[in-house]
Amino acid sequence: MLDETQIISALAARQIVPDATQRDAIAALVTLLGANGNGHRLKANFARAHQGVYCHGLPGRGKSLVVDTVFELANCRKRRVHFHEFLREMNRRLVNEPRGDDRLGSVSRQWLDGVELLCFDEFHVHDIADAFLMGRFLDTAIGQGTRIVLTSNYAPDTLLSDPEFHERFLPTIEQIKRCFTVIHFDGARDYRFGAEEAARPHFFAPLDPATRDALLDIFVRYEGNETLESTTVSAAGRPLVARAAGAALLWADFENLCVASRSHLDYLDLAEQWHGLILDHVHTEWLAKAHTLQRFIWFVDIFYDRKCALFIASDQPIEAALSGLEGAHDLSRTLSRLAEMRSHGYRNTLDGTAGRVETGATAVQTLAQPY
Template sequence: MLDETRIMRALTVRGITPDARQREAISALVTLVGAQQRARHAWSTAAFGPQGVYCHGLPGRGKSLVVDTLFELAPCRKRRLHFHEFLREMNRRLVHAPRGDDRLGDVSRQWLDGIELLCFDEFHVHDVADAFLMGRFVDTAINLGTRIVLTSNYAPDDLLPDPEFHKRFLPTIAQIKRCFTVIHFDGARDYRFGGEAAEVPRFFAPLDTTSEAALREIFTSHERGAVIGSVNLSAAGRPLEARAAGRALLWADFEQLCVARRSHLDYLDLAEQWQGLIVDRLHTAALRQSHTLQRLVWLIDIFYDRKRALFIAADQPIETALIGLEGAHDLSRTLSRLAEMQSRAYRSTLERRGDDNAQDGIDAGASSPGI
């Protein structure tokens, strides 16, 4: 039986004492899951209150932490994913779906089949095409009785902020406000800042022989026996020349990763192939180009969400270079995540892989296929 006490206890183990808004969200989430369980035995799901919980607020206020804890404990058929990943899956299905009067609705119903609880992390709508897709998807999910939990840096009224297109999304915004419990995480503390620094540095500046030696040590410690040398690869079908590639760790220059023409699909592909990425030779002047900056934001978001390792060598500290820049969505979230990724609290799949191998009596540097 899922109750508030179990969630509070799980958060306490992680060193979190929930504030008022977090407790409000915990209560709403427990109510949501309880309603979903009761709906299994009813003819109608609409009789059991809101069908979703929408948690929004500034980065690092504990939204994902609370929702992830609920998700781990919820006793139902469930799925949690990042918004980028969802869009990729939906668009792939739409390409192959047969034509019909309600193609998007048909694909949405197929995608939702068997899911009782759906959690979207970092929900946002900046593109009118995504807005159209998301509007029909939300309609379908509500009609099916799927319980939905969204975390976002945006209040519902601030979704699709482009004044040219905002009106087109107003019906979906109204539906979210009508069918979801909306909770504003307004705490003053960003939980990602102030953590104990990682034992081994992950970000390096400036670009000099010391940084080069540190990156080489990182690569060889995880990829013992691997050859360091140029290799031609691909990301989502686009060519990528890397400095070195092991079975778990990729080493590539920023020019190849973010200055070259890429999309979030490239970074999803890389995060699926490797458990860690070394971003080398990041010349921060390039971040003044909005497309380049946005690509870096996508890369960090996706690797953070997958809990992949990220090592960066730049000509100046990356956080310093990002402060005050414009031209990319959700830059404040990126700074918050970078702070956590440098802390001891951030445990990547690359590090956990090493721990597991050591416990099994295997050389911790031995490689295994990327996930």
């Protein structure tokens, strides 16, 4: 059976020693999974028939780290899902669900079929449509006894903060507080900042010939081809003009990916097709537009969740350009994740593909456009 010692040992193998709050979460998760804990003080609190754990706090405090470690070790029928992926699946099912009195409840039960443990990463509710869907889904999951783990940057009481709609989500908030052990990750330090940089840079500025040569070197390293030409790929069924598209790595411009009208569905599709992406020609003044900034945040969230590699070329350092911007949800999480994605410790699916591109893979590359 899973116990706290196993989890702490798994973290130690990655040179991580859990802090006090992370240990609280580990104890609650072990109890949720029905294993024998070590008499931790949270055990008595959890005994009140809670069937979930809600981990919340600022970015980089170790919420996903702890939950993902427990998830990997858990021996049961389990599912881990990110918010955007979940919405896509639910909406696809709803389109095909016959009319009835409770279509959302029916689709929720279908989605949950066979899932004993559900880990829902980056749980958030920003609009009333998502609130209605999530409320019914959680009600269904709790009703049929699914064990649930949620990670979030938001305390339960701050979900759907829009004053016009917040009151309508209060029943779900109260249900979360009643049925979940709520753990506040309140550490002062964002562990993603200050990590050792990757051996090779991932973010480049300014947009000059040296940056273009560095991006070309990255593409050749993974794709093994220097003959470049532009191409058009599919993103959620819609065309996307790219500078290059190899077997593992896509090279595309920021204007086409985030300035143009795109959705999280496009980014999910791209993250499923490629192990990494070169995001080129980022003119940072575009980020001052709320819709563009929100698309960039979705893009980073999805590529981070799928453990894809990300390389960025911008007219000024991307993190400095993002600092202090307003007009979009969850920007602090984006900055935290970008810090990890450029670090030596970021484990991504592109690593290991260099030099192993399949014979006959499409070699497509960039127009000879100078910066």
